[in-house]
Amino acid sequence: MQMKKSGPTFWYTYDKPLIGLSPMDGVTDQPTRAIQKKYGNPDVLYTEFTNVEGMCHGATRLLKDFLYDESQRNIVAQIYGTTPEYFQQVATVVCELGFDGVDINMGCPAKNVSNSGSGAALIENPELAKKIILATKAGVQDYLNGKRASDCTDISPKIAAEVAQRAKTVPGSIHERTHIPVSVKTRVGYHQPVTTEWISFLLELEPAVIALHGRTLKQQYGGLASWEEIALAASLAKHTNTLILGNGDIATHQDALDKIATYSVDGVLIGRGSFGDPFIFTKNTPVDAPSLVKIALEHSELFEKTYKDDEKYTFMPMRKHLGWYVKGFESAKEVRIKLFQANSAADVKSIFMEYNLL
Numbered sequence: 001m002q003m004k005k006s007g008p009t010f011w012y013t014y015d016k017p018l019i020g021l022s023p024m025d026g027v028t029d030q031p032t033r034a035i036q037k038k039y040g041n042p043d044v045l046y047t048e049f050t051n052v053e054g055m056c057h058g059a060t061r062l063l064k065d066f067l068y069d070e071s072q073r074n075i076v077a078q079i080y081g082t083t084p085e086y087f088q089q090v091a092t093v094v095c096e097l098g099f100d101g102v103d104i105n106m107g108c109p110a111k112n113v114s115n116s117g118s119g120a121a122l123i124e125n126p127e128l129a130k131k132i133i134l135a136t137k138a139g140v141q142d143y144l145n146g147k148r149a150s151d152c153t154d155i156s157p158k159i160a161a162e163v164a165q166r167a168k169t170v171p172g173s174i175h176e177r178t179h180i181p182v183s184v185k186t187r188v189g190y191h192q193p194v195t196t197e198w199i200s201f202l203l204e205l206e207p208a209v210i211a212l213h214g215r216t217l218k219q220q221y222g223g224l225a226s227w228e229e230i231a232l233a234a235s236l237a238k239h240t241n242t243l244i245l246g247n248g249d250i251a252t253h254q255d256a257l258d259k260i261a262t263y264s265v266d267g268v269l270i271g272r273g274s275f276g277d278p279f280i281f282t283k284n285t286p287v288d289a290p291s292l293v294k295i296a297l298e299h300s301e302l303f304e305k306t307y308k309d310d311e312k313y314t315f316m317p318m319r320k321h322l323g324w325y326v327k328g329f330e331s332a333k334e335v336r337i338k339l340f341q342a343n344s345a346a347d348v349k350s351i352f353m354e355y356n357l358l
């Protein structure tokens, strides 16, 4: 645990190691973050990654990724892409929306992302990575200089209007702050770990935080994350103002505390370990089934409330969460099969009642 950094941003205000919820596309949407925050209170939350090219080509639906509520602070918007000018404009949008930080994804290994040169492919293209970081910082500065989404050349009037509308609901104190920090989430390498070169390079660009998943792009999610590589990054950052958050394979709250102590990181992000278990952020005791059932139902209701007016609304993305909530139950398999057919919170309720779980 190093917590030695100083500066005006929220990242430096913690007096304990940070334990945050890792961004996960298709998982950490608005309702999931709200539930994780309510029951686990992770120190920081990230949105799912959002594509800057899509946002600058008028894809209004992407604004869905930028939904959050005040309970979720500190909340960071994560963006990805390959076009520095778009990063600059979307950073301004993120500021106007009142996020506490903007994070650049340099770690996604998915083919549709890395083949376009974004995500983890940026590890092999440090020149572009540098341009992207500088452009994102410039976009934050643009906001401070008075620029808004409606002033950005590539932000459509429709998106700008929605952003301005949402901005009205953000507390004035948030708009008054000086600047929001730019951070990076990445991996230890592309084919092989190149932690020393890559992290040293990023440190020169002074991101507030580097969240480091201890796998290479090539590893995808296989094998084990190398926490030795993460410890190496922490040692490289020791005398800089950048925090290092380790990430990969944390399975319990105690595991998080042990890794923070053993590998001298400033904190950790937990991804898959949080599936169906927001309590991983607070304690180590397994939560009883009745509590999880209530949370699963509340999550379902919130999911429905958040998205039911969407043109292409479907309950399907909620089903995986239901499977995760009940994974440790006695009749897990049977209940899960039923839950995977649920189309509404009302269905979920009646399934739980049928199995005497509610």
Ligand SMILES: Cc1cc2nc3c(=O)[nH]c(=O)nc-3n(C[C@H](O)[C@H](O)[C@H](O)COP(=O)(O)O)c2cc1C
Binding pocket: 022, 023, 024, 025, 026, 027, 047, 048, 049, 078, 105, 107, 108, 185, 213, 247, 248, 249, 250, 269, 270, 271, 272, 273
């Ligand atoms: C379904 C899924 C979606 C993910 N989406 C993102 C994403 O949008 N942005 C990101 O930086 N990482 C993403 N990741 C990577 C996670 O944030 C995290 O780095 C990885 O899962 C390792 O941590 P864990 O072992 O605690 O899950 C995703 C991972 C999963 C499993």
